[in-house]
Amino acid sequence: MEKVKIIETRNLQKTYFSSEGLPTPALRDISITISKGEFVSIMGPSGSGKSTLLHILGLLDEPTKGDYFLDGKNIKDYDKEAIASLRNEKIGFIFQFFNLLARTSVFDNVILPLLYSKVPEKDWKHRALEAIEAVNLGHRKDYLPSQLSGGEKQRVAIARALVTDPSIIFADEPTGNLDSRNGHNILEILQNLNEKQGRTIILITHESHAAAHAQRKIILKDGLVEIDEKILNQLRPTDVIIK
Amino acid sequence: MKWKHYLKTAAGGLLVHKSRSVLTILGIVIGIAAIIMISSLGEGANQLILREIQAMGSRTLVVTPGKEPRGPSNINSLFLDALKERELKALQDQSKVPSVVDATPMIIVPGSVSYGGETYDPTTMGSSENFAELMDVYPNPGRFFNAEEVRQNESVAIIGSEVKNKLFGPSEGLGAKIKIRGRYFRVIGIFPQTGSSIFFNMDDLIVIPYTTGQRYLLGTDHFFEIIVRAQSEALVPRAVAEIEATLRETQGITDPEKDYFHIHTQIDLADRVGLVGTILTLLLSSIAAISLLVGGIGIMNIMLVSVTERTREIGLRKAIGATEKNIMTQFVLEAILLTGLGGIIGTTLGITASFIIGQLIRRFGGLEWVFSIPIASALVGITLSCLIGLIFGIFPARSAAKKNPIEALRYE
Ligand SMILES: Nc1ncnc2c1ncn2[C@@H]1O[C@H](COP(=O)(O)OP(=O)(O)O)[C@@H](O)[C@H]1O
């Protein structure tokens, strides 16, 4: 099977500077390649640069040095507006703290990315409902986030990430705030999105159990790639006995 | 992004903090209400004065004795007896004042009037047979006195409707003898009810021949004023010149600085009223300007607070594809909605207040006040308030748009 590169970084560096000018190197030298349709987990101790890498790959931040090619094109060649529409069209985010808009219904939260998209308005409702159904929340579409459980909130966030039909989904510790049952449910959804819909998934986690749902695991340490290997026994949803 | 969605998003943002939003726009509300009141009340006052001036006739001049009031000195009171029969005759002389149609003397007789057991305190004026035509009020029932009755110092009186009601109640009163300052006057006419005017209230008036008033009631020979009508409005300046020349000649004055009289034209009056109006307008305008400025700064402050509070929301919106322009527009629109709402409330409040004040002037001032809705100023006011939202909303909106999405998402 021929592999199409969707993400490629070359000697990526990111250094934060404190207000006194003190440098904190978060990423030292990252060169990785991720193919279309891959499910990659990124692990590593706290402070190793996982989130920083995800933010750069998700176009929320820019590297201090090095190059990042998304779909074969160098990000440096895009202006701010183009980056914003790439974020909207190609990328879906799932955060640890859900980041749903309070006092806004499930439906309106999910439809939000479409407001900034080129998708014609007549398709919005249908698309949002489809995304909500895909995470099995049809019966909760008019609920407010405050009326949902943590697992349900994270599923709303997944529906929101899916609504623009992105090719890559970035998830930063999506199960970090959930119990194991809900966490498992989220991982199952991610695996489905990868296998049934062919979406590229990049999952940050510090639980090796969660990481094992991916096909490949990258372990960062001090801003460098320590391990990058294929997962031989990818954990299947059916492998887990739900208590 | 479409306007519909911008509006929905912005309105949603405001509804989250309803009471704060309302408090924030107070300055705008007051400022705009002040603007609306300036124009509504100003327009009402203007119309009132214009109607008065038109009622008097724009070709009417009033000659008063004494110097033109200048400064605090009351030296003019020294010459209050400067207008007498001699001056009146001169002003009635067509060869001396060809631009003048007629000259009507006026005196004021202080004191009350009584009939049977009833006593009343009206305004009693003495004038000539010209009065009715000059003021455009004709007795009904009854008649005005004529020139012969003036010449003969007849004790006759025409009374206003209010005076009649107070003295005679429902009975007619015509032919009755009323007592003014100890002298009996026969009522020969009653003015129909006219409603009041700024200058004097016709309904509260008694008019007697000036000759009778001077001789029997006051014991003087001078006038309170002489009302002169020019041939036309255009001839007013010429009439003024003729009157000045004639009176100076009559009184033997060579130095205009020593005139013992003063001529008031309706134009003077309009100017003076206009000046008061201008001062009031300036005062209210500065109140409006200050509250709008303070209101604008308040809006900016609250928008900055709102932007900080909603850092996570902004970060999320950017993460899912909002551009800087999207965020900027959302927040500017929020500010405009806020101030626009203030403008609408202020306009409503201003119109309501103007209406109530107009009603009070009607009821307690007894004036024919016309309430007008200042549509133009309402539009200007609402536009202005939206503009304030735009101006003071740009800075907070820019700071929202410039937020780094990661910082924003990290923000707790
Ligand atoms: N905005 C920032 N300013 C300064 N230092 C930062 C910032 N974000 C992250 N860092 C630092 O960069 C390093 C990597 O952080 P991060 O990517 O969040 O790690 P991880 O997600 O693996 O825990 C840490 O040392 C962290 O303190």
Ligand SMILES: [Mg+2]
């Ligand atoms: Mg992290």
